[in-house]
Amino acid sequence: MGLLDGRVVIITGAGRGIGREHALLMASEGAKIVVNDLGGGVDGSGEDTGPAEETAQEIRDMGGEAVANNDSVTDWEGAQRMVNAAVEAFGDLHVLVNNAGILRDRVVVNMTEGEWDAVIDVHMKGHFCPTRWAAAYWREQTKAGVEVDAAIINTASGAMLGNLGQLNYSGAKAGIAAMTLVGAGELARYGVRVNCLAPIARTRMTLQTPGLEEVVAAPEDPSDFDLYDPANISPLVGYLATEGCPFTGGVFHIGGNEVGLYGGWSLAxxxxxxxxxxxxxxxxxxxxxxxxxxxxxxxxxxxxxxxxxxxxxxxxxxx
Incomplete structure (x- = not known):
């Protein structure tokens, strides 16, 4: 018996990297997974149905249940299709993991309108659209007398504290942290918890961040613990997705062998x-x-x- 037996989960950006690790771990704990991924590049360009289907097939090969979905997280109707896909395939929805993201790094004096819009769109609207339709589903369930125990898990970054060369990305991630706090307050009445991760891991995006490629490299000795393995992030996602998890409105530092809770904005x-x-x-x-x-x-x-x-x-x- 897994800790997520019977839980139906949508994970955006689950074809590669951290999202893929979330999908594999949650499936190993018994969850049924909708693997969403548009299959674009790190900068958001292009589309490829392959990554989502490959992750879904990997889950099926290990005896789990999964379907692939290639809708864009920024597509209003596509986000609704995501939720519908979960209900049609598995009969319900319990967890939404907002993980999809892109980078368009540039110092502000050189940043274009398109680079700003693309990052804000994928991160902030890409969190909002799936959240909106999942929340609407759970509200209707609550109105119908169903006892809902649901979770939304968002993805921020340490860049939310400010990182030079990432005005768009840092702003989007700080916005996601704020969205988490508001979402937790608004959706509690429907039995929905909302939390957020600020992960530290080796991904396509961190490998393209100046100065980080060597920092996050895998250890030369494969027997050494790999601090930056993206799989280190997923156990916290699994925990936050469990029934009755006590946390909501939390923004978590997670990476390597560490987990922590940000103190939030405060005015002493x-x-x-x-x-x-x-x-x-x-x-x-x-x-x-x-x-x-x-x-x-x-x-x-x-x-x-x-x-x-x-x-x-x-x-x-x-x-």
Whole structure:
């Protein structure tokens, strides 16, 4: 008996990389999988039905149940077809894993409108469209008296904290984290939990990020633990998809041998200044610099996504 026996799962971008690992692990735990993948390149160009069907066949070959779907996550009607495909193939839907994504890296002064639009479209609209139709399905189930125990698992990135050369990608990933918080609040009434991953792994996208190819390379000794193996991410997805999982509204750091929970955006009392009535420009010029006491200017906080990797994989195991 697997921990996901009978759970019906849609995974977007599941033809390759992290999404494929999610599909294989969840199927091994008994889930029935809709493998969605448009089959495009890292930059979103092109289409290929092969990757989705190959992953679905791999699941069937190991004795699992899976169907392939090639709809674009940014296609409103295509996202509805995804949900319908799950219900038609397996009779229900319990979990949506929003994983699909692309890169169009460029410093802001050189970024084109098309590069901005493509990344925002695939990541943010590509999370919204499947979420909207899955949520509508679960709302109707709830109205019909069905006790829903469902989960949406989104995919952000450490880049949501800011990474130079990725204005579009960082903005999209921060937006996905915010969408997670709102979704968790709105969908709780329908029995739906919404969480988010910020994974660290070796993928087609990380291999194309400047400075990361050597960092995330597989160890030369195959007996060594591979910190950046994308398969390291999937157990958390499996856990968040289980019935009765207590988490919702969480944004999780996950990679290698580590799992953590981001503290979220916060505004501590000690970081607030007050005055009598309205501030003046002069008063702010005099007092606002105190807000920088003990901290760097925002623009210098993150200079490279490599900062995310400091200390990664070096922590002692938790007892």
């Amino acid at each position: 009392d000690e970081n607030i200044l007050a005055t009598d009535g309205r501030w003046t420009v002069g008063d702010l010029q005099d007092k606002a610099p105190r807000l920088l006491d003990g901290r760097s200017n925002l623009a210098s906080v993150t200079t490279s996504i490599g900062d995310t990797f400091k200390g990664f994989g070096k922590r002692e195991p938790t007892e």
